[in-house]
Amino acid sequence: LAEPLAGAAFIAFDWGTTNRRAYILSAGGEVLHTERDELGVLSMGDRSYPEELDAHRARFGPLPVVAAGMVGSTRGWREAPYVSAPADIADLAASRLVIEEASAVIVPGVALSGARSDVMRGEEVQVLGAVDAGLAPRDALVCQPGTHNKWVRLEQGRIVDFATAMTGELFALLRANGIFAGMLDGPVADGAAFQDGMARGIGAVDLSTALFQARAEVVLKRRPCIEAAAFVSGILIGADVGSRGLGRGEVVHILANGQLAELYSAAVTACGARAIEVDSHQAFVAGIHRFWEMLN
Amino acid sequence: LAEPLAGAAFIAFDWGTTNRRAYILSAGGEVLHTERDELGVLSMGDRSYPEELDAHRARFGPLPVVAAGMVGSTRGWREAPYVSAPADIADLAASRLVIEEASAVIVPGVALSGARSDVMRGEEVQVLGAVDAGLAPRDALVCQPGTHNKWVRLEQGRIVDFATAMTGELFALLRANGIFAGMLDGPVADGAAFQDGMARGIGAVDLSTALFQARAEVVLKRRPCIEAAAFVSGILIGADVGSRGLGRGEVVHILANGQLAELYSAAVTACGARAIEVDSHQAFVAGIHRFWEMLN
Numbered sequence: 001l002a003e004p005l006a007g008a009a010f011i012a013f014d015w016g017t018t019n020r021r022a023y024i025l026s027a028g029g030e031v032l033h034t035e036r037d038e039l040g041v042l043s044m045g046d047r048s049y050p051e052e053l054d055a056h057r058a059r060f061g062p063l064p065v066v067a068a069g070m071v072g073s074t075r076g077w078r079e080a081p082y083v084s085a086p087a088d089i090a091d092l093a094a095s096r097l098v099i100e101e102a103s104a105v106i107v108p109g110v111a112l113s114g115a116r117s118d119v120m121r122g123e124e125v126q127v128l129g130a131v132d133a134g135l136a137p138r139d140a141l142v143c144q145p146g147t148h149n150k151w152v153r154l155e156q157g158r159i160v161d162f163a164t165a166m167t168g169e170l171f172a173l174l175r176a177n178g179i180f181a182g183m184l185d186g187p188v189a190d191g192a193a194f195q196d197g198m199a200r201g202i203g204a205v206d207l208s209t210a211l212f213q214a215r216a217e218v219v220l221k222r223r224p225c226i227e228a229a230a231f232v233s234g235i236l237i238g239a240d241v242g243s244r245g246l247g248r249g250e251v252v253h254i255l256a257n258g259q260l261a262e263l264y265s266a267a268v269t270a271c272g273a274r275a276i277e278v279d280s281h282q283a284f285v286a287g288i289h290r291f292w293e294m295l296n
Numbered sequence: 297l298a299e300p301l302a303g304a305a306f307i308a309f310d311w312g313t314t315n316r317r318a319y320i321l322s323a324g325g326e327v328l329h330t331e332r333d334e335l336g337v338l339s340m341g342d343r344s345y346p347e348e349l350d351a352h353r354a355r356f357g358p359l360p361v362v363a364a365g366m367v368g369s370t371r372g373w374r375e376a377p378y379v380s381a382p383a384d385i386a387d388l389a390a391s392r393l394v395i396e397e398a399s400a401v402i403v404p405g406v407a408l409s410g411a412r413s414d415v416m417r418g419e420e421v422q423v424l425g426a427v428d429a430g431l432a433p434r435d436a437l438v439c440q441p442g443t444h445n446k447w448v449r450l451e452q453g454r455i456v457d458f459a460t461a462m463t464g465e466l467f468a469l470l471r472a473n474g475i476f477a478g479m480l481d482g483p484v485a486d487g488a489a490f491q492d493g494m495a496r497g498i499g500a501v502d503l504s505t506a507l508f509q510a511r512a513e514v515v516l517k518r519r520p521c522i523e524a525a526a527f528v529s530g531i532l533i534g535a536d537v538g539s540r541g542l543g544r545g546e547v548v549h550i551l552a553n554g555q556l557a558e559l560y561s562a563a564v565t566a567c568g569a570r571a572i573e574v575d576s577h578q579a580f581v582a583g584i585h586r587f588w589e590m591l592n
Contacts, residue, residue: 017475082516117512148475148508164508166475173469179313179444179462206539207503208532212444212460216413220378236504243502 004061005032011056011063012288015071016040016122017147021281024060029289033060034281041069041076049077050102066292068107068284069122072097082111082119086158089128089287093294107291110159118164123150126255126280129287131157135278136253143241143252143268144280145260147172151244165240171233179215186226188259190266193227197234198270202242210235233263241267248272255280300357301328307352307359308584311367312336312418313443317577320356325585329356330577337365337372345373346398362588364403364580365418368393378407378415382454385424385583389590403587406455414460419446422551422576425583427453431574432549439537439548439564440576441556443468447540461536467529475511482522484555486562489523493530494566498538506531529559537563544568551576 009027013020018040024033039052053065072080080097087110097106109121123144130136131154138157144150147168153161175184188194200210214232217223223231241264246252250273254264257280265275305323309316314336320329335348349361368376376393383406393402405417419440426432427450434453440446443464449457471480484490496506510528513519519527537560542548546569550560553576561571 111516112512113516117509117516117518119512119515163502163505164512165502165504166508167504169474170466170504173473177469177473178465203501204539205499205501205535206459206461208461208463208466208536209459209539212462213413216408216415216460219415220407220409220413222413239501240504243505 004063008032008061008063010292011053011060011065012285012292013065013067013069013071014122014125014284014288015067015069015076017042017070017075020069020071021284022056023285023288024063025285025289025292029285031285041071041073053102053104065102065104066107066288066295067104068125068288072106072109073121078106080106080108080121082109084113085110085162086155086160087124088158089132089290090294092124092128093291096291096295105295107288110162112162116163118162120150120152120162120164123152124159125287125291126283127152127154127159127287128157129285129290130253130255130278130283132290133283133286135283135286136255136276141244141246141250141252142278143254143256143264145254145256145264149240165243167236167240171236174211174232175229180228180232183215183218183225184229184232186229188230188233188263190262191230193223193230194234194263194266195270197231197236198238198242198267199234201235201238201240202267202271204235204239204242207235207239210239237263237267238270241271244271246271246273249274251276253278255283257281300359304328304357304359306588307349307356307361308581308588309361309363309365309367310418310421310580310584311363311365311372313338313366313371316365316367317580318352319581319584320359321581321585321588325581327581337367337369349398349400361398361400362403362584362591363400364421364584368402368405369417374402376402376404376417378405380409381406381458382451382456383420384454385428385586386590388420388424389587392587392591401591403584406458408458412459414458416446416448416458416460419448420455421583421587422579423448423450423455423583424453425581425586426549426551426574426579428586429579429582431579431582432551432572436549437540437542437546438574439550439552439560441550441552441560445536461539463532463536467532470507470528471525476524476528479511479514479521480525480528482525484526484529484559486558487526489519489526490530490559490562491566493527493532494534494538494563495530497531497534497536498563498567500531500535500538503531503535506535533559533563534566537567540567542567542569545570547572549574551579553577
């Protein structure tokens with residue numbers, strides 16, 4: 001066994017469908033070490049979750065584990081419950097799934113139980129952590145871009161409503177398969193092609209027609225193939241952001257990093273609202289630390 | 297060589313991306329024999345198109361071939377041109393691609409060359425054939441459900457405008473991959489789940505959110521998994537049909553067969569318009585026969 005990391009109190013996992021990120025945190029919430037890999041729940045295959053935890057403990061010390069995300073789904077390790085919105089971190093802590101024999105706790109997901117159905121797993125830690133750390137106000141609209149983008153409405157620091165847009169998944173499906181295969185490998189950034197796509201996507205009731213237009217433009221040599229990915233991304237993100245009924249000047253807190261934060265900020269701006277970017281890793285750490293504090 | 301089929305004048309292929317259908321036609325346009333297989337252009341691999349033609353000639357006689365569809369694309373045998381709309385069968389015949397050494401002719405596609413870009417290959421024969429055979433009027437709105445559904449506006453018997461919705465492809469991508477994998481294998485028919493989906497999809501500006509809702513309903517056990525495919529199909533077809541701005545009582549001619557015809561008819565009806573189903577095989581035969589007559 002390696003020397004335990006000095007000051008380490010627990011290991012937190014943001015363990016999603018395709019990636020996982022591990023954080024070694026102090027009792028005060030300081031990040032002592034962090035690392036990311038591709039071992040999301042769909043890549044686990046026959047691997048054992050307890051053994052994965054032990055592999056981390058062998059490196060960082062015999063620490064308790066707190067895990068959030070799809071690890072707590074039927075496709076993950078064990079199924080954690082869903083807490084019904086409205087929900088805050090105390091509600092999550094109260095419904096935690098404890099796995100005694102592995103010294104692990106899994107954070108519940110959040111579900112809508114009204115007329116509309118929706119679910120989240122993992123995003124609740126980020127969004128509530130952002131509020132807890134003062135990165136977003138207690139009344140806010142938060143956007144969490146990704147494979148399944150979440151739009152979360154916070155009131156008095158609680159998640160009261162949310163909607164999922166599978167924008168990232170649609171882009172990935174189109175890029176890898178079917179008529180667009182090989183056509184969406186160009187760069188995606190906030191340039192002219194992305195702006196063209198947004199103009200087409202915002203408010204569109206005919207999304208699947210807008211998408212085909214991208215192919216037709218390339219086939220007819222009206223748009224270089226290298227621009228197609230940015231154009232399609234613009235259509236999808238434009239349609240996503242454009243359907244939220246954002247008010248003029250309304251503030252959207254975007255929990256993301258890198259390119260996705262840039263693209264969604266551009267779309268929020270194009271819709272007349274105002275984007276404030278929040279570091280999603282920092283938000284997760286704040287949320288999982290507060291959750292852990294509530295267990296102790 | 298087999299005995300040539302008595303009265304056969306030519307072999308027509310409706311040769312698409314995933315399927316092909318062959319028709320042995322008389323000079324008068326009578327169907328003497330027809331067959332369908334999965335040897336679409338994406339399944340051809342290293343096979344030779346001329347040898348495929350010869351294999352048919354060995355069975356039916358040394359007949360000329362007329363082929364329409366993706367066989368005339370960059371992913372098919374040889375690239376036939378696109379004719380710009382407005383277009384009729386005479387325009388197609390004038391721009392045909394002749395492959396002398398194989399005694400074959402490929403029908404051109406049709407493109408929009410105005411502000412909006414769109415392309416079709418194969419559907420033009422069906423839709424113009426439907427008009428030629430009196431199955432649809434010379435001024436009509438025609439819907440051609442499939443992987444890439446075409447909405448075609450006819451004026452005075454010519455294709456003047458059209459739009460493609462990749463409704464069928466989106467459904468296939470969702471069913472085979474990602475978060476819906478294994479969840480969309482139930483039956484799709486015009487029942488309660490399909491109607492629920494249509495109600496959600498018609499007029500929706502948030503298609504990718506509507507789709508995720510289907511997953512959330514299953515995860516939260518508010519909808520049996522067996523209904524998910526019909527619900528998702530209803531969302532996609534509802535969004536497609538609902539975005540066409542159909543007038544109350546407006547007639548839509550649906551060129552399709554079987555289940556797709558039924559589902560699109562239901563959606564047209566749900567949007568307050570009137571659906572008239574037209575046999576798409578009959579329409580293709582009428583169109584390809586007229587095309588062939590113009591070559592002779």
